[in-house]
Amino acid sequence: MLALIKRNMKVFVRDRMAFFLSLLSVLILLILYKVFLGQMQIDGIKAAMNVKNAPSNVVTMVNYWLIAGLVTITSMSATLGAYGVSVDDRQHHRVDDFMLTLLSPIKIEISYMIAAILIGSLITFMLYAISIVVLIGGTGLLIGWATTLKVMLLIIVSSTLSLLIVYPIMYLIRTNSQFASFSTIIGTAIGFLTGVYISIGSVSTSIKNIITWFPLTPINSAIKQLIMKNSLSEVFKNAPNQIRTNYEIDYGVLLRFPNGTHFTNMTILEYMGILIAALIVLDVIITKLVKINGRR
Numbered sequence: 001m002l003a004l005i006k007r008n009m010k011v012f013v014r015d016r017m018a019f020f021l022s023l024l025s026v027l028i029l030l031i032l033y034k035v036f037l038g039q040m041q042i043d044g045i046k047a048a049m050n051v052k053n054a055p056s057n058v059v060t061m062v063n064y065w066l067i068a069g070l071v072t073i074t075s076m077s078a079t080l081g082a083y084g085v086s087v088d089d090r091q092h093h094r095v096d097d098f099m100l101t102l103l104s105p106i107k108i109e110i111s112y113m114i115a116a117i118l119i120g121s122l123i124t125f126m127l128y129a130i131s132i133v134v135l136i137g138g139t140g141l142l143i144g145w146a147t148t149l150k151v152m153l154l155i156i157v158s159s160t161l162s163l164l165i166v167y168p169i170m171y172l173i174r175t176n177s178q179f180a181s182f183s184t185i186i187g188t189a190i191g192f193l194t195g196v197y198i199s200i201g202s203v204s205t206s207i208k209n210i211i212t213w214f215p216l217t218p219i220n221s222a223i224k225q226l227i228m229k230n231s232l233s234e235v236f237k238n239a240p241n242q243i244r245t246n247y248e249i250d251y252g253v254l255l256r257f258p259n260g261t262h263f264t265n266m267t268i269l270e271y272m273g274i275l276i277a278a279l280i281v282l283d284v285i286i287t288k289l290v291k292i293n294g295r296r
Contacts, residue, residue: 001107004098008115011085030131033066041065041199041251061231063135065224065251067128069196071151072220074127075158076166076190079120080183083163083170086112087179109171109287113163120159125152147226154226157272158219164279165215168286194220194252201250212255215275218268224253 041062042054086109089095098108128151163170166186173179191197195211203211211217232253236244248254255263 001103001111004103004108004111005115005118008085008112009119012082012115012119027130030070030127030134033070055235057231057234060136061228061235064228064231065253067131067135068220068223068227069191069194070131071124071128071155071223072158072194072216073187073190073196074124075120075155076162076216077183077187078123078127079116079159079162080166080170080186082119082123083112083116084176084179084183085115087170087173088176090173091175106284106287113167116163117156117159120162121152121156124155124159128155143227143230150226151223154219154223157276158216161215161219161272161276161279164276164283167279167283171283171286190216193217196220199250200252201246209258211252215272217252218255218263218271221252221255221263222265222268224251228253 042059045058045062046052046054086095089098095108099105103111166182169182170179173182193211193214194217200208200211232244232248236247245254249256257263
């Protein structure tokens with residue numbers, strides 16, 4: 001199975017155009033976020049502070065918020081793109097050749113999934129590092145090895161969850177054209193479902209609950225808490241605690257249960273663990289059912 005994982009990764013990387021477009025889409029996202037979403041939040045803060053120019057520490061804080069959003073979206077889009085190798089193999093019946101080996105269909109699927117998660121995580125972390133340098137400056141990388149390691153682990157979890165979420169549909173996709181259409185839909189929806197394109201505080205309670213409980217939103221929140229910690233303290237050091245809390249709730253740094261209590265780090269870890277376990281069981285069942293019905 002290890003050889004098949006390596007093969008799947010090499011196939012994706014060897015397609016230079018696909019790999020280049022994956023990186024290019026990341027850079028385009030970075031520019032669009034900086035020009036539009038970041039500026040919108042900065043304009044809102046300037047209006048609230050009644051100033052013409054936002055202080056540099058406010059701009060830094062908003063940039064960290066943007067980076068967390070970019071990481072969340074890219075973990076989904078990059079991982080999904082890497083899993084396209086599986087769709088291409090199905091369309092051209094290469095999977096039939098793999099079936100002649102001693103590997104079971106589930107192990108073949110796992111090899112595709114692991115390869116996609118590894119590539120998706122790598123591309124996402126590359127985006128994270130590039131975004132830090134472009135938006136914050138070289139010193140932004142000096143947030144600490146412990147913090148960087150935690151972000152890397154969250155990226156891997158986010159990539160894993162991203163694939164597990166869409167796998168039931170992806171496993172049924174048989175052509176590259178179907179895959180392209182599905183990827184476009186997911187790429188558009190993910191920004192809204194995680195509260196990246198819109199602030200959580202600006203939507204109705206029902207939409208807020210959907211965003212809050214979407215699997216990638218807690219990961220997005222955890223990344224924000226990690227990388228925004230120092231800038232939040234600096235921006236709100238002379239402000240009442242309630243003002244900082246209101247900002248963190250409105251922009252998804254803190255998530256709340258319907259009863260008003262906040263998600264803790266332990267709550268997020270437990271939620272992620274339950275989700276991953278449940279999705280793995282669901283995906284295994286779907287794989288077996290499809291095989292029994294002769295769809296493979």
